[in-house]
Amino acid sequence: MTSTALRPPTAGRAASRGAAPPRQKLTPHRRKEALTFYLFISPWVIGFVVFLLGPMLFSIYLSFTEWDSFTAPVWVGLDNYITLLTDDPIFLRVMGNTAYYSLISVPLGMVVSLFIANLLNKKVRFRKLFRTLVYLPHLIPIVAVALIFQMVFAPEAGPLNQALALIGIDGPNWLRDADWVKPALILMSLWQAGGGTILLLAGMNGIPKELYEAAEIDGASGFRQFWSVTFPQLTPVIFFNLIMGIIGSFQVFAQVFILTGGGPDNASQMAVPMLFDEAFRFYHMGYGSAIAWILFVVIMAFTALAFATSGRWVFYESEVRQ
Amino acid sequence: MGAAGAAAGLAACGGGSAGGGGVPESDESHTSFVMTVWGGEEDKNAYQARIDLAKEKFPDYDITLQLIPSENYEQKVQTMISSKTGPDIMQVAENVNVYASKKQLVPIDDLLSESGLDLEATFGPVGANYTWDGATYGVPDRSGAMVLYYNKDLFDEAGVEYPTADWDWDTFLEAAKALTDPSKGQFGYGGVGWWPQWFSLVAQNGGNVLDPETGAPGVNSPEAVEALQFAHDLYFTHKVAPTEVDYSNMGPEMGADGAFQQGLVAMNSTGFWAVGGNAGIEGLNWDIAPFFHGAESAVSAFGSALVIPTAAKNPKGSFEIIQFLTSLEGQTPIADAGQDVPANLELQQSDAFLDPDWLEADVNLQAFPDSAEMIFTPKFIPEWNEMQKAIDDAMASFWLGESDAQTTADDLQGRLERVIKPSE
Numbered sequence A: 001m002t003s004t005a006l007r008p009p010t011a012g013r014a015a016s017r018g019a020a021p022p023r024q025k026l027t028p029h030r031r032k033e034a035l036t037f038y039l040f041i042s043p044w045v046i047g048f049v050v051f052l053l054g055p056m057l058f059s060i061y062l063s064f065t066e067w068d069s070f071t072a073p074v075w076v077g078l079d080n081y082i083t084l085l086t087d088d089p090i091f092l093r094v095m096g097n098t099a100y101y102s103l104i105s106v107p108l109g110m111v112v113s114l115f116i117a118n119l120l121n122k123k124v125r126f127r128k129l130f131r132t133l134v135y136l137p138h139l140i141p142i143v144a145v146a147l148i149f150q151m152v153f154a155p156e157a158g159p160l161n162q163a164l165a166l167i168g169i170d171g172p173n174w175l176r177d178a179d180w181v182k183p184a185l186i187l188m189s190l191w192q193a194g195g196g197t198i199l200l201l202a203g204m205n206g207i208p209k210e211l212y213e214a215a216e217i218d219g220a221s222g223f224r225q226f227w228s229v230t231f232p233q234l235t236p237v238i239f240f241n242l243i244m245g246i247i248g249s250f251q252v253f254a255q256v257f258i259l260t261g262g263g264p265d266n267a268s269q270m271a272v273p274m275l276f277d278e279a280f281r282f283y284h285m286g287y288g289s290a291i292a293w294i295l296f297v298v299i300m301a302f303t304a305l306a307f308a309t310s311g312r313w314v315f316y317e318s319e320v321r322q
Numbered sequence B: 001m002g003a004a005g006a007a008a009g010l011a012a013c014g015g016g017s018a019g020g021g022g023v024p025e026s027d028e029s030h031t032s033f034v035m036t037v038w039g040g041e042e043d044k045n046a047y048q049a050r051i052d053l054a055k056e057k058f059p060d061y062d063i064t065l066q067l068i069p070s071e072n073y074e075q076k077v078q079t080m081i082s083s084k085t086g087p088d089i090m091q092v093a094e095n096v097n098v099y100a101s102k103k104q105l106v107p108i109d110d111l112l113s114e115s116g117l118d119l120e121a122t123f124g125p126v127g128a129n130y131t132w133d134g135a136t137y138g139v140p141d142r143s144g145a146m147v148l149y150y151n152k153d154l155f156d157e158a159g160v161e162y163p164t165a166d167w168d169w170d171t172f173l174e175a176a177k178a179l180t181d182p183s184k185g186q187f188g189y190g191g192v193g194w195w196p197q198w199f200s201l202v203a204q205n206g207g208n209v210l211d212p213e214t215g216a217p218g219v220n221s222p223e224a225v226e227a228l229q230f231a232h233d234l235y236f237t238h239k240v241a242p243t244e245v246d247y248s249n250m251g252p253e254m255g256a257d258g259a260f261q262q263g264l265v266a267m268n269s270t271g272f273w274a275v276g277g278n279a280g281i282e283g284l285n286w287d288i289a290p291f292f293h294g295a296e297s298a299v300s301a302f303g304s305a306l307v308i309p310t311a312a313k314n315p316k317g318s319f320e321i322i323q324f325l326t327s328l329e330g331q332t333p334i335a336d337a338g339q340d341v342p343a344n345l346e347l348q349q350s351d352a353f354l355d356p357d358w359l360e361a362d363v364n365l366q367a368f369p370d371s372a373e374m375i376f377t378p379k380f381i382p383e384w385n386e387m388q389k390a391i392d393d394a395m396a397s398f399w400l401g402e403s404d405a406q407t408t409a410d411d412l413q414g415r416l417e418r419v420i421k422p423s424e
Helices: A002-006 A010-016 A026-064 A078-088 A091-120 A127-139 A142-152 A159-166 A181-190 A194-205 A209-217 A223-250 A255-261 A270-281 A285-314 B003-005 B041-057 B070-082 B096-100 B111-113 B118-129 B150-156 B169-178 B195-204 B222-236 B243-249 B256-261 B273-279 B315-324 B328-337 B367-374 B384-395 B405-421
Strands: B034-040 B062-068 B089-092 B140-146 B147-153 B188-190 B265-270 B284-289 B301-307
Touching: A002 B096, A002 B405, A026 A285, A078 A091, A078 A285, A091 A194, A091 A270, A091 A285, A091 B118, A127 A194, A127 A223, A127 B111, A127 B315, A142 A159, A142 A181, A142 A255, A142 B384, A181 A255, A181 B188, A194 A223, A209 A223, A209 B405, A223 A285, A270 A285, A270 B070, B034 B070, B034 B315, B034 B328, B041 B328, B062 B140, B089 B315, B096 B301, B096 B384, B111 B315, B118 B243, B140 B315, B140 B367, B147 B150, B147 B367, B150 B265, B169 B188, B169 B222, B169 B265, B222 B405, B243 B256, B256 B265, B256 B273, B265 B273, B265 B284, B315 B328, B384 B405
Parallel strands: B034 B062, B034 B089, B188 B265
Antiparallel strands: B089 B301, B140 B301, B147 B265, B147 B284
């Protein structure tokens, strides 16, 4: 499970690291082994340095310049950051939109995917078919999804508003109403919650049956079994979904770009589409880089927050809590 | 996580400035040329046919066509130029001065006078489009006015005379009203929500969204506001044009061009490309006429030009090729393939364009050359893309009927003043 990679180092491990034996001279065999290691890891190291670290460092530099990508960059110090945070007509609103989208769509998506996973873990007929159907939306290219939802969200002819009309609700003009466009994007993201469901199902399969048997003997109801056995056992997977969800949703791009173009009047504009506009349509590379780094810091902060609280609710069987 | 940080740095490899001023030295031993254009398969065929003609004319030159999908074109050439692998000949449109203002294009005035090519005489008013700060940068290549497409059957049913170049706002509005039938979901007109459409109305009323000299915004002038009010009334007072809400109820990705093909709007103003599109629709009985006029005649056009990037090694050679490609002979494949309206006026008036083999239907293509003299072009400011974004943002509520003309115009004016730096 990839989730173990996110596990914070425990106190016990840190202690054993400190007690490492002193460095010894490498034997020829060990040296050869080390050389092989570096040889095999080098494509990734080189790839990381050239295609990720290099551009990242360059974009830090660019964020302190004004650069149109044609003529030489002009050093402007912190001007881009100051303008973004104090004088840009839309930036703070865009960051607010992005946080709104992320902080609602991620928890909601996790609840929905947990609910579906729990249903699909029951012994029902056509279980495999349902599992496939739930995961299917995740495989459809986002462009196609956006086109489908353009129809779904149509004000009068759309199935969503027609369904609402059946129960007497006059549905909004989802994509053109400043108040409803973000909820519309969140609804659309829920349709793809099946991606998280698959991981949760795998996690559920790994829960030892004895725990349920023991709970049953103790007289625990189905609901109690879910809260006291299933949920705690799944927390590493949920935590993984949370981290990936935060990182992914703060970088939401294609849905916005295709479905709304950030409209109406920036009500659905998000950080990465704005970054793209500034850097690649308006030729403000430095300004776009500054947006990228502010976004980076924000994502880091939310991820760190999730890690900081994880000790209280994420349960690893192999670990004994301090 | 790192992807967000790295995104803006990806296209960054090099940069550096290039000198402006006159024509840079030509390395005449450099005889291989790369030409970048945008479009799809049809465009590729037309351009390749023209390049093949140019190769016959200049046997020593090796010319390579590089076709880039339209939606990626700007980013792609931006990357090419900043990494010093820019083309020798490049297609540009409204974005021309993004490059010209940053000294990325060769001014061609000297080359023009040496060659004796007179842009205004050869191409009409669009000959002056591709200029910046007193210098000329581009030779017009494609240029088709926006024209009025109309559904003959719907006109006959409503008993309305077919449109002519004499139509003004009043005759147009009367016809649009007569052609609107809510019981059938039928609208008289496709609408004016796209910039070439309402910019035309503003110009017809004597206003200017952008000052022709300086590019300074003037969208809240009384003339412009009056034109915007006329546009607004089409949707919300007379209800002769479908709003965005109406279109989204018609189907996904539905706009005026699609609604016209389905007989849901009786008139639509758009560019040449709809000729081919409409001709492919079985049972659609249609024709075209020049766009109507207001107090003045003015209509937007869709066009592009060929320019020489400063990084080109042999600008003289590039210019020779451009001069040939934009000549009557060099543009003929545009007409033969039905790709677009060739900018060359002589060719526009010839049978090659007016009575082509690719078009079976009897369509009044004469409407295009007839409109050539009415073409007005907003100043191609370097902040063109930012202007488009400001327009989309400020006018979203206007086209939904939630904001009036004066408020919208004042708001848009403020936003444009923020992004546009007028030239002297």
